[in-house]
Amino acid sequence: MKKTLLSLVVGAGISYGAQAQALSLSENFDLIGSVGALSEYSMRGVSYTQRKPAVQATATLAHSSGLYAGVWSSNVDINGIDARYEADYFAGYTHPFTDQVGIDVGYIKYTFPKGSILNATETYAVLTAYGFKLGSYYSDDYYGDQTYLYNYIGYGVKDLPYGIGLDVRYGVADYKDPSFFSSNGNAKNSYREWEAKVSKNWLTLDWSASYVDTNLSETECLGFQGDKESCSARIVLGVSKSF
Template sequence: MKKMLLGCVVGVICSQGTNAGAVALSEDFELIGSVGALSEYSMRGISYTQRKPAIQATATLAHSSGVYAGVWSSNVDINGIDARYEADYFAGYTHQFTDKVGIDLGYIKYTFPKGTILNAGETYAVLNAYGFKLGTYYSDDYYGDQSYIYNYIGYGIKDLPYGIGMDVRYGIADYKDPSFFSQNGSSKDSYREWEVKISKNWMTLDWSASYVDTNLSETECLQFQGDKESCSARMVVGVSKSF
């Protein structure tokens, strides 16, 4: 089964997602997964570990028909939330129309044990065409009853010199109600985020370095995430092992 789109979806979920390997279980089933260590857990431009290291793992059971289901997990550290880890469950369907064009449709359930205010579900649709990625994620139960939509456009190059790959992404996260408050009392219901990621497979490990940033101010970030620097420009590095 083509794994290009699966990697794309998991990559958006965790931002720093790495390429996954595969273990054939039968003629129709395979297990795709990886485990890795990163300088932080960054999702859609915002740090979920207050810029501290994260250990992440994912495993997906995929069928040759394109149907798949899996789990992803990471430690978290969010001010005001008791949860110490996040476990996400997802299922979907991926289809390649050609070698260069495909789609991925599915559902993700985000769970934060002891931090249930963050529990939410999202449906998603991702189009991958000639290296470009267009994705949309929608939820109607963020923070209990807040509707939310995240749209992004990206582009990936996998054959740069020395086996280096590069991915760029620009996304907009839009909430139903104002969620970001400035020092002067103004508010907004959306923010923008972007990432430039360089990756390379070396010594059987997947290495990555990303520049991540958002347009949120320190005050907006502090009131939303509990840490004023979790939305600022920073470098995120990681290493993972696929299986």
């Protein structure tokens, strides 16, 4: 079963093996994995390493039926929380209706050893059509009991000149309770984020550069993430090896 997973961009910012060539284990099972280094770990526009480097790895077991399950991990550095790494476990189902249209649905469990306040679960659905992606992620246990909804729209193309790929995304993260407080005392329960990424496979490695930003102010970011610059405009560089 030589195939690639349909989308598997289940964290909209974390790629759990997307578009990696599968290693065939049997007629029905493939193993998809990668290991990489980035200038920071950015999740939905927010840095989870206070803009410091991150090492990440993932492995996904995929069945010919479209079912899959896997694990993803990264170091983290979040001010005020003792967590040093994140380990995510996920399972889902991907189905192509045509060569250009398909759907990916599933479940993610985020865990932060020594930082259990960040532990959460999400269910998600991603529709892919002619390069466009429309994704939705829902949780009812963010920070213990807060509901959370993240929606995004994106577009990707892989065959630009010189083998360059381009992916763009615009998303909105919406919390049940006000979570972002400005210097004048105003509060809001949502923020917007966006990313534009160029990528290229060179010397058997996958290289990328992303422009990442949000509409959160430094004060709002400081109160939310413990670092005033972790939500600001920045460039994120990465290199990974798929297997």
